[in-house]
Structure formats: C-alpha cells, structure tokens
Amino acid sequence: MVKVLVAGFKGRMGNTTVQMVLEHADFELVAVYDPMASEKNLNENPAYAQTDVPVFNQLVDIDTKAEVWVDFTRPDSVFENAQYALQHGISPVIGTTGLQDDQVIQLQALAKQKGVGGLIAPNFGISAVLLMQFAQKAAQYLPDVEIIEMHHDNKLDAPSGTAINTAKMIAEVRQAHKQGHPEEKETLAGARGADYEGMRIHAVRLPGYVAHEQVLFGGKGEALTIRQDSFDRISFMSGVAVAIEKIRAYQELMVGLENLL
Numbered sequence: 001m002v003k004v005l006v007a008g009f010k011g012r013m014g015n016t017t018v019q020m021v022l023e024h025a026d027f028e029l030v031a032v033y034d035p036m037a038s039e040k041n042l043n044e045n046p047a048y049a050q051t052d053v054p055v056f057n058q059l060v061d062i063d064t065k066a067e068v069w070v071d072f073t074r075p076d077s078v079f080e081n082a083q084y085a086l087q088h089g090i091s092p093v094i095g096t097t098g099l100q101d102d103q104v105i106q107l108q109a110l111a112k113q114k115g116v117g118g119l120i121a122p123n124f125g126i127s128a129v130l131l132m133q134f135a136q137k138a139a140q141y142l143p144d145v146e147i148i149e150m151h152h153d154n155k156l157d158a159p160s161g162t163a164i165n166t167a168k169m170i171a172e173v174r175q176a177h178k179q180g181h182p183e184e185k186e187t188l189a190g191a192r193g194a195d196y197e198g199m200r201i202h203a204v205r206l207p208g209y210v211a212h213e214q215v216l217f218g219g220k221g222e223a224l225t226i227r228q229d230s231f232d233r234i235s236f237m238s239g240v241a242v243a244i245e246k247i248r249a250y251q252e253l254m255v256g257l258e259n260l261l
C-alpha cells in the first residue's frame, strides 16, 4: 500500500484525488492538507463519515508517514509545498500549475540532493499528453503554429501549464521565428496573445469549460488542428494513479507524465 497525502483536498482536483485514493486498492490515504480546513479529521465531513484520516491546515503542523504528496493547490503555494515534501523524503506528485522555470530547477536540485523521486505534470490526462506529442511531431513539418487553451473561469494562471509545455515541446523541434506579418500591429492590446519564441498562445476563460486545448498549424494551402478535451476531472485520475504507483522508484524530479508511461 502506498501511503498518500493529498494537499489542496478542499479544492476541485484535491477532492477528486481523495476519492480516487480511497477507492484504489493499493493506496492508503494517511493525511490531507488544506489551509481552508477547520476540521481535525476527514470523518467530520458527512461525505467521509467512515474515513479516519487526520486533517492539517498548516504546513508546520504536518506529522505524517506519507510516501507520496499529491499537490493540487495554488500557483503561489506549490513551490513551498514541494520543498517541504522533498525535505521530508516524501515524493511530490505535482499537478498544480504555475511553477516558474527557476523554481523547477531548484526543486530538481533538492530532489537530487535528497535522492527523492518526484513528478511535475502540467496535465495528467492521456489525451493532453498525446496532444503534446502529436503537436511536436507536426511542428517538424508545419512550423507555423498557434495554441488556444480553454479553461473554466476559476483558473488562476494563464496561459495553462499544458499550453506552456506544448510550446516548449514544439520549440525543441521548431526554429524560433516570429509569425504573422512583420509589420503587424495590435490595435487592441493582447489581440495576438502571448509570445513564446514567436508562437502565439491564447487563453480563453469561460464558465462551463473544464480543460481544453487546440494546436493550430498552418502551411501553404493547408492546415492541421489537433484538439483535446477534458470534460471531467476524473479524466486526470488514471494519470495521477500511475504517478503515485511509480514515482518512488525514481531518485529525480521529472516534468511530464510521459516520463512514467
């Protein structure tokens, strides 16, 4: 049984993860953490009346035998949480997006120093992982590309971690170049979206959406659109489960679920 702590358990993804961990035959939920929690035990919550699991609402109070720390929190707390997990020999499985590149480098150095495996996955959905791989392949032949990501309107960071990761993977095979007309001008600021090595990234925020992405390629007289849709947060859970199962076999912090598939 893998002992699991879920950080951000009061949130949408954290709550879905708690349910998955409780239902999984090989996982044991040993602690949950969320600054918004006022209860001391999960069984105080009517939905988990039979579940005896300690609740923590401050990092300094956490006292646990957890082996894996699943993090679905906020862009401004994930770095501190991941540091805490690594320092305590707990393997972080990070779903929270918004970590900066220099923070990832610092965490990777800490993981190496401690010999602890960990994963940062901007997207745990298999359709998103495949979309990124297909997009990288397509960019070898069609280097003019724009990315449109669409999410629910409670998302804090933009563009999404998946969109940034898609752009990074494409940038590995595409020579950086500015797209569009060399003299193009925005008459409304932001009209052309964010710029990643000349690729444009557009972020849509609307109620009703969960997580969706399109990668549009244009060539002479042709176009290719690759699209993925996550309609339900349950779609991320098989990827989270794979990470929980496998991550303790590693001694480094990796980025991208594809490293474990």
Ligand SMILES: NC(=O)c1ccc[n+]([C@@H]2O[C@H](COP(=O)([O-])OP(=O)(O)OC[C@H]3O[C@@H](n4cnc5c(N)ncnc54)[C@H](O)[C@@H]3O)[C@@H](O)[C@H]2O)c1
Residues within 6 Å of the ligand: 007, 008, 009, 010, 011, 012, 013, 014, 033, 034, 035, 036, 072, 073, 074, 075, 077, 078, 081, 094, 095, 096, 097, 098, 121, 122, 123, 124, 125, 155, 211, 236
């Ligand atoms: N990797 C993926 O596949 C994937 C999929 C969906 C969402 N996400 C990301 O997961 C994160 C959470 O998304 P959500 O929709 O569940 O958000 P949410 O707002 O519903 O939940 C976040 C929870 O984190 C808690 N929290 C805040 N600070 C905390 C801290 N320091 N420690 C622990 N918990 C803390 C909040 O109280 C809240 O309950 C976001 O960054 C989102 O982009 C990733």
